[in-house]
Amino acid sequence: MQVYDTHCHIGLDGKVAPEDDHSRAVAASVGALLVVGIDAPTSAAAKELCRLPGVRWSAGLHPNDSTKFDDQWPTIDALARESTCVAIGETGLDCFRDRTPLDQQERSLRAHLALARELDKPVIFHCRDAFEPLFRVLESEQRVRGVMHCFSGGIPEADKALALGLYLSFAGPLTYPKNQVLRDACAHAPANRVLVETDAPFLPPQSRRGRRNEPALVIETLTKLAEVRNLSLEDAAALTYANAMTLFG
Ligand SMILES: [Zn+2]
Numbered sequence: 415m416q417v418y419d420t421h422c423h424i425g426l427d428g429k430v431a432p433e434d435d436h437s438r439a440v441a442a443s444v445g446a447l448l449v450v451g452i453d454a455p456t457s458a459a460a461k462e463l464c465r466l467p468g469v470r471w472s473a474g475l476h477p478n479d480s481t482k483f484d485d486q487w488p489t490i491d492a493l494a495r496e497s498t499c500v501a502i503g504e505t506g507l508d509c510f511r512d513r514t515p516l517d518q519q520e521r522s523l524r525a526h527l528a529l530a531r532e533l534d535k536p537v538i539f540h541c542r543d544a545f546e547p548l549f550r551v552l553e554s555e556q557r558v559r560g561v562m563h564c565f566s567g568g569i570p571e572a573d574k575a576l577a578l579g580l581y582l583s584f585a586g587p588l589t590y591p592k593n594q595v596l597r598d599a600c601a602h603a604p605a606n607r608v609l610v611e612t613d614a615p616f617l618p619p620q621s622r623r624g625r626r627n628e629p630a631l632v633i634e635t636l637t638k639l640a641e642v643r644n645l646s647l648e649d650a651a652a653l654t655y656a657n658a659m660t661l662f663g
Pocket residue numbers: 421423450504613
């Protein structure tokens with residue numbers, strides 16, 4: 415079995431060496447990881463981690479850090495152009511923590527979209543309490559390939575994202591007992607558009623709630639995805655791995 419954690423931030427919290435998170439992931443059959451940048455320093459650190467087998471990386475500026483755009487964008491733009499960088503992001507909109515004005519978030523988001531089109535690389539979208547403004551921006555722009563990371567909506571939001579050509583990536587919340595709306599969306603999505611991720615060290619699955627998350631635990635979310643979609647664990651792994659390879663290479 416080969417599993418692809420399409421969104422993690424190993425090394426970010428400084429509590430566990432990224433090599434240790436990586437080796438436990440490999441031992442758990444999670445042989446492919448995408449380490450996602452959230453600003454210039456973490457994008458550069460993600461690049462360094464691609465020395466580890468199966469690790470890919472992205473460069474981007476998180477919407478909650480959009481006020482750093484003018485300072486950091488030249489560095490992120492340069493990193494994104496490197497041939498080993500597989501995706502642009504994470505970018506997007508976040509209306510949950512409103513420490514960053516939405517107009518600044520939107521300016522950063524549009525810069526990521528333009529860069530992704532220029533480089534023909536997929537975009538990793540963060541969307542927290544922001545489906546309506548995010549879809550409005552995406553509908554006003556030319557299409558990009560990409561993924562709704564840690565998808566958190568129901569069937570209507572899934573349909574909108576799918577109509578924009580996006581993939582849906584499911585994280586730990588898929589395993590939370592109260593989250594039937596999310597499981598319904600997961601069951602509803604076409605087979606060729608579903609991915610799994612941890613968002614480690616954040617968002618642990620149900621069995622580890624309140625504790626630190628790590629890429630090896632993507633198996634718990636994958637097990638739930640398999641159950642929801644009526645697949646064996648092996649078939650769910652093969653499906654989501656193939657989808658991730660199609661999107662990110
Ligand atoms: Zn993230």
